Amino acid sequence: MTQIAVAAEEVEIADLAEGRAPTTRELLISLLRKPAFDVCAVLLLLFFAMAAVPQIFTSVDPTVCDLGKSMHPASAGHPFGYDVQGCDYFSNVIYGARPSVLVSVVASFGMFLLAGVLGLLAGYFPGFVDALISRTADVLFALPGMVALIVILNAVPHRNIWIILGVILMIGWPGGMRLMRSTVFSVRNKEYVQAARAIGVPAWRILTRHVFPNAMAPLLAMTTLGVGGMVGLEAALTFLGVGLPPGTISWGSQFGIAASYREAPHLFVWPSIFISVMTISFMIIGDSIRDVLDPKLLK
Amino acid sequence: MLGYILRRIAAAIPIGLIVTFGVFALVFLMPGDPIRALAGDKPFPPTVMAAKRAQFHLDDPFFVQYLLMMRDTFTGHFGTTFAGADIGEQLKLRIPVTLRLALLSYFFEWLCGLLFGIYAGFRRNGIVDRLLLLATLLILAIPSLVSTFTAQYVFGVKLKWLPVSGILDGFPTSYLLPAMVIGVLGFAGLGRLTRTSVVETVNADFVKTARSKGLSEGRILWRHILPNALLPVITYLGLDLAGMFAGAIITESIFNLPGLGQFLFQSIQMKEGGVVVILTTLAFVSFIVINLLVDVLYGVVDPRVRA
Numbered sequence: 001m002t003q004i005a006v007a008a009e010e011v012e013i014a015d016l017a018e019g020r021a022p023t024t025r026e027l028l029i030s031l032l033r034k035p036a037f038d039v040c041a042v043l044l045l046l047f048f049a050m051a052a053v054p055q056i057f058t059s060v061d062p063t064v065c066d067l068g069k070s071m072h073p074a075s076a077g078h079p080f081g082y083d084v085q086g087c088d089y090f091s092n093v094i095y096g097a098r099p100s101v102l103v104s105v106v107a108s109f110g111m112f113l114l115a116g117v118l119g120l121l122a123g124y125f126p127g128f129v130d131a132l133i134s135r136t137a138d139v140l141f142a143l144p145g146m147v148a149l150i151v152i153l154n155a156v157p158h159r160n161i162w163i164i165l166g167v168i169l170m171i172g173w174p175g176g177m178r179l180m181r182s183t184v185f186s187v188r189n190k191e192y193v194q195a196a197r198a199i200g201v202p203a204w205r206i207l208t209r210h211v212f213p214n215a216m217a218p219l220l221a222m223t224t225l226g227v228g229g230m231v232g233l234e235a236a237l238t239f240l241g242v243g244l245p246p247g248t249i250s251w252g253s254q255f256g257i258a259a260s261y262r263e264a265p266h267l268f269v270w271p272s273i274f275i276s277v278m279t280i281s282f283m284i285i286g287d288s289i290r291d292v293l294d295p296k297l298l299k
Numbered sequence: 300m301l302g303y304i305l306r307r308i309a310a311a312i313p314i315g316l317i318v319t320f321g322v323f324a325l326v327f328l329m330p331g332d333p334i335r336a337l338a339g340d341k342p343f344p345p346t347v348m349a350a351k352r353a354q355f356h357l358d359d360p361f362f363v364q365y366l367l368m369m370r371d372t373f374t375g376h377f378g379t380t381f382a383g384a385d386i387g388e389q390l391k392l393r394i395p396v397t398l399r400l401a402l403l404s405y406f407f408e409w410l411c412g413l414l415f416g417i418y419a420g421f422r423r424n425g426i427v428d429r430l431l432l433l434a435t436l437l438i439l440a441i442p443s444l445v446s447t448f449t450a451q452y453v454f455g456v457k458l459k460w461l462p463v464s465g466i467l468d469g470f471p472t473s474y475l476l477p478a479m480v481i482g483v484l485g486f487a488g489l490g491r492l493t494r495t496s497v498v499e500t501v502n503a504d505f506v507k508t509a510r511s512k513g514l515s516e517g518r519i520l521w522r523h524i525l526p527n528a529l530l531p532v533i534t535y536l537g538l539d540l541a542g543m544f545a546g547a548i549i550t551e552s553i554f555n556l557p558g559l560g561q562f563l564f565q566s567i568q569m570k571e572g573g574v575v576v577i578l579t580t581l582a583f584v585s586f587i588v589i590n591l592l593v594d595v596l597y598g599v600v601d602p603r604v605r606a
Contacts, residue, residue, distance in 0.1 A: 139314050
């Protein structure tokens, strides 16, 4: 009895040394022990709440404007002052969280799934499937991503947030796919995969139950580190005029307007602070997740 | 080595065709009529319109347009934009702007990145190392749009140390601020990569062997540590260039530098399909060439790659 337990424990330790992905529970516990992670998680929850129900943060309607107050500085009840059209800037910045949160979270999650699945297929089925996926990735890699994004988004007549998300996903998957493919390569001939194959487990079950969970850690780390960048990307695209349509309340369009009105720096400062705090929180959370997933990277 | 280079070029050709064709198709599919947009609100005589359309082959089938376009690009007959500006002249004016900006930012990036990265890697967990990690985390986390605007506002508008925008002050004064912004943004990634790579190499077995053989520290540094530690950094060189061009679009727009990035952006908005394809082809070809050079350089530095 005890012998079996000891043997099981030894197997577990050997698994850990091999870089076995820790369980979700283990991950959460070690993450919550990091104070920086806790602070950033609280900040992000605030931003998520801002995106979901902005009404609880401000009672002012961001679209009620008074041109006479155009670009006025802060006053009582209006802590961020007024924008060019004389709308309350505080409520505009609060309402601007929605597109940024939506783009960063959905794009990152979608990217993880897309790159993960394609990398899984390319790594597990060498030959035609791998060639098809890898050559497509080569083509996409050959273009500077920003150029491709601008060209494609400009060709779309009625842009909305979902189209922007789709195009970002379409252009952005090759990096993650290559990472996933290389880790799948190292996993696909491990003993447990061979054992599963030998007892006749169907391929899709091997992929979902054995290969994917054991090969996803590097991609997960890469994705979480990239979430912050997505926020900046959405802002940059909207600033360049190929992102969200004019009139949408978003931090990117607020930058675009602030760029033409240098005499009123508050137009620029507030969205900058919000967007930076959000991306830094995402970065630190990504950093913590990476550290927890792979202790070898602690350098 | 020659066979390797030829293989790489052969592999690049089909990718190049797909990319240019794809870009051309996208520009072609964009909504709106470029010639009509040119006229604005004024009425346009149908004969002028037809002549303009014929001049730019706009009534030919899509595929013919693409072939004509590629012929013109590779024979150097770039033609004119829809508004009548000579594209060849424009390129002659704009390429030096982007090149100066890129070289100056490269200089800042590589100087800071290598110096700090190598130093921090050697003195791991020292004060410089900790500062570098904190600074690069901030630089990587803050969106480039925010840092670019902040730098322009603080150093250009408020302190008036450097010109706010334009290139009227010539080289290098007008280029310093945008180049420093791009350089510092790129430095974060490079510095971190260099540091990690140096840390890994310093602890490698062959360094211990070299030390136990009694080699001088200088010789260990120059002959054993640096050549090995800088291998991943060389790969970064190629990747970095793609980022540089993407950065140029935003930076040149913000600092109003009449370079290729700004040209590309304006052309997309004016539906100048020809110019967009020429510029993306240019970006693509230089990207391939740089990556090829990087791979060759890699082979020179690392004997294991040479086959």
